[in-house]
Amino acid sequence: xxxxxxxxxxxxxxxxxxxxxxxxxxxxxxxxxxxxxxxxxxxxxxxxxxxxxxxxxxxxxxxxxxxxxxxxxxxxxxxxxxxxxxxxxxxxxxxxxxxxxxxxxxxxxxxxxxxxxxxxxxxxxxxxxxxxxxxxxxxxxxxxxxxxxxxxxxxxxxxxxxxxxxxxxxxxxxxxxxxxxxxxxxxxxxxxxxxxxxxxxxxxxxxxxxxxxxxxxxxxxxxxxxxxxxxxxxxxxxxxxxxxxxxxxxxxxxxxxxxxxxxxxxxx
Amino acid sequence: xxxxxxxxxxxxxxxxxxxxxxxxxxxxxxxxxxxxxxxxxxxxxxxxxxxxxxxxxxxxxxxxxxxxxxxxxxxxxxxxxxxxxxxxxxxxxxxxxxxxxxxxxxxxxxxxxxxxxxxxxxxxxxxxxxxxxxxxxxxxxxxxxxxxxxxxxxxxxxxxxxxxxxxxxxxxxxxxxxxxxxxxxxxxxxxxxxxxxxxxxxxxxxxxxxxxxxxxxxxxxxxxxxxxxxxxxxxxxxxxxxxxxxxxxxxxxxxxxxxxxxxxxxxxxxxxxxxxxxxxxxxxxxxxxxxxxxxxxxxxxxxxxxxxxxxxxxxxxxxxxxxxxxxxxxxxxxxxxxxxxxxxxxxx
Numbered sequence: 008x009x010x011x012x013x014x015x016x017x018x019x020x021x022x023x024x025x026x027x028x029x030x031x032x033x034x035x036x037x038x039x040x041x042x043x044x045x046x047x048x049x050x051x052x053x054x055x056x057x058x059x060x061x062x063x064x065x066x067x068x069x070x071x072x073x074x075x076x077x078x079x080x081x082x083x084x085x086x087x088x089x090x091x092x093x094x095x096x097x098x099x100x101x102x103x104x105x106x107x108x109x110x111x112x113x114x115x116x117x118x119x120x121x122x123x124x125x126x127x128x129x130x131x132x133x134x135x136x137x138x139x140x141x142x143x144x145x146x147x148x149x150x151x152x153x154x155x156x157x158x159x160x161x162x163x164x165x166x167x168x169x170x171x172x173x174x175x176x177x178x179x180x181x182x183x184x185x186x187x188x189x190x191x192x193x194x195x196x197x198x199x200x201x202x203x204x205x206x207x208x209x210x211x212x213x214x215x216x217x218x219x220x221x222x223x224x225x226x227x228x229x230x231x232x233x234x235x236x237x238x239x240x241x242x243x244x245x246x247x248x249x250x251x252x253x254x255x256x257x258x259x260x261x262x263x264x265x266x267x268x269x270x271x272x273x274x275x
Numbered sequence: 276x277x278x279x280x281x282x283x284x285x286x287x288x289x290x291x292x293x294x295x296x297x298x299x300x301x302x303x304x305x306x307x308x309x310x311x312x313x314x315x316x317x318x319x320x321x322x323x324x325x326x327x328x329x330x331x332x333x334x335x336x337x338x339x340x341x342x343x344x345x346x347x348x349x350x351x352x353x354x355x356x357x358x359x360x361x362x363x364x365x366x367x368x369x370x371x372x373x374x375x376x377x378x379x380x381x382x383x384x385x386x387x388x389x390x391x392x393x394x395x396x397x398x399x400x401x402x403x404x405x406x407x408x409x410x411x412x413x414x415x416x417x418x419x420x421x422x423x424x425x426x427x428x429x430x431x432x433x434x435x436x437x438x439x440x441x442x443x444x445x446x447x448x449x450x451x452x453x454x455x456x457x458x459x460x461x462x463x464x465x466x467x468x469x470x471x472x473x474x475x476x477x478x479x480x481x482x483x484x485x486x487x488x489x490x491x492x493x494x495x496x497x498x499x500x501x502x503x504x505x506x507x508x509x510x511x512x513x514x515x516x517x518x519x520x521x522x523x524x525x526x527x528x529x530x531x532x533x534x535x536x537x538x539x540x541x542x543x544x545x546x547x548x549x550x551x552x553x554x555x556x557x558x559x560x561x562x563x564x565x566x567x568x569x570x571x572x573x574x575x576x577x578x579x580x581x582x583x584x585x586x587x588x589x590x591x592x593x594x595x596x597x598x599x600x601x602x603x604x605x606x607x608x609x610x611x612x613x614x615x616x617x618x619x620x621x622x623x
Contacts, residue, residue: 049554153394
């Protein structure tokens with residue numbers, strides 16, 4: 008079985024950046040949003056690396072990366088991501104951030120996936136992050152799955168093991184630090200990835216150069232799409248008051264610190 | 276304000292059973308409280324939907340509640356699976372015809388909420404941390420991994436809301452028989468078989484969601500110590516002893532978990548499941564103690580719902596000291612934790 012893997016991955020501000028919400032003409036937005044350096048959404052990036060790993064082990068399989076975001080930002084992120092694993096980019100040019108509506112985003116992505124010429128949807132494994140680092144709702148991927156008619160869906164995935172008969176075993180995160188183990192008869196299926204088990208691949212300039220032959224044309228022909236709010240109204244978007252009056256304790260002996268901590272911890 | 280004159284709403288609370296198949300989960304009972312309070316506020320009717328192997332038994336915990344109870348039952352609902360759970364939620368929703376749906380933010384509901392919302396033409400918002408409003412329903416949730424808090428409302432119905440754990444108290448029924456209206460359901464062809472659950476490969480379960488304390492280990496535990504050597508084995512012993520003595524849940528920074536993939540020294544009981552922060556979980560515990568981690572923003576977002584925070588760090592200028600922790604002890608965590616364990620053991 009040679010799966011056709013489509014990874015949906017958005018872009019988000021670099022986690023080290025300070026975020027400040029502002030009120031824009033179309034609702035809330037981030038201050039200096041276009042100036043903030045971006046990265047591929049972390050859990051979706053796990054999905055991309057797991058997808059690439061699966062493709063590398065299965066001859067005849069293919070990997071597409073479908074990404075929705077402002078074209079200029081996508082180009083910036085692709086300069087890095089394209090050096091890590093081989094993929095074919097499908098870009099959708101759209102203003103998108105954590106305030107955008109998930110349902111309309113899903114519709115735009117489903118349209119982009121449907122339009123992939125060589126995609127065999129009976130072989131489809133739709134990958135993505137189980138939640139984004141922007142909206143963080145865990146809604147988009149499921150909705151795409153429904154729009155594509157895929158009713159075997161797995162969320163919080165940390166592992167997939169393909170079997171020779173085309174079936175696969177999936178480990179999904181559930182409460183209490185456990186995994187639920189399921190076996191699916193085969194493709195098509197939707198997998199929303201958590202962290203997975205793979206480290207981030209090192210940059211490989213050769214992969215980057217090969218990817219760029221398709222990435223740049225894909226960016227150039229990225230279809231501009233408007234994302235509506237689907238009746239969602241933001242009443243406020245604020246930063247939490249996170250400043251605490253920290254007591255910094257220096258020059259206290261470990262024994263005294265331990266005593267203080269034990270009293271603070273209290274009874275088991 | 277009398278909301279019932281502003282917007283005619285009807286409320287459905289979707290609930291599911293725990294691993295036994297015959298008792299509702301705590302999160303489900305918290306969602307029931309949310310529904311009950313909102314129904315009273317709106318002066319509207321309340322319906323409870325249950326999907327479980329044995330719904331009649333699960334419904335006993337709802338006795339005393341003024342509500343209709345719809346249920347889909349059977350072996351297919353013993354375990355969480357997208358195809359069956361989405362079908363159950365869909366049929367319950369279509370039977371009750373609600374405008375507002377509450378459900379717990381459990382892994383089981385989170386897997387299907389958007390899917391069945393799509394099927395019933397609804398809108399869904401997850402990770403809801405409060406429900407209020409004056410003349411309309413307004414909810415709050417976090418964006419950008421707990422870095423921005425937003426209040427939202429919607430006019431479209433049905434509106435499906437997954438409520439975070441701990442926002443409401445669990446409904447307490449009197450364990451009596453409840454009249455349950457069974458709803459017929461036609462299941463799709465099932466291609467997924469749930470085999471069971473598996474704990475991560477580690478000596479002991481270190482993730483304890485109900486613990487009163489979170490202990491977070493940072494990458495400093497595996498770095499070179501003043502003697503120029505690393506002491507990962509000793510670090511592991513200290514951490515596990517602390518967990519044993521306190522019953523705390525163990526979290527980790529991304530950098531420490533990632534070391535395994537980079538071929539560096541690791542603490543063998545840590546997995547990505549322990550990871551808290553920007554790329555990990557955001558657990559809820561009354562207290563949290565960080566050790567050997569620097570406390571920068573990507574990490575601190577994992578502490579958003581930790582009430583009392585203390586940290587042990589060798590760096591007096593680390594992120595924890597800049598308003599992110601209540602107390603920062605500038606000290607060697609090896610020495611402090613050894614003494615803490617000694618004191619805790621002597622008290623046991």
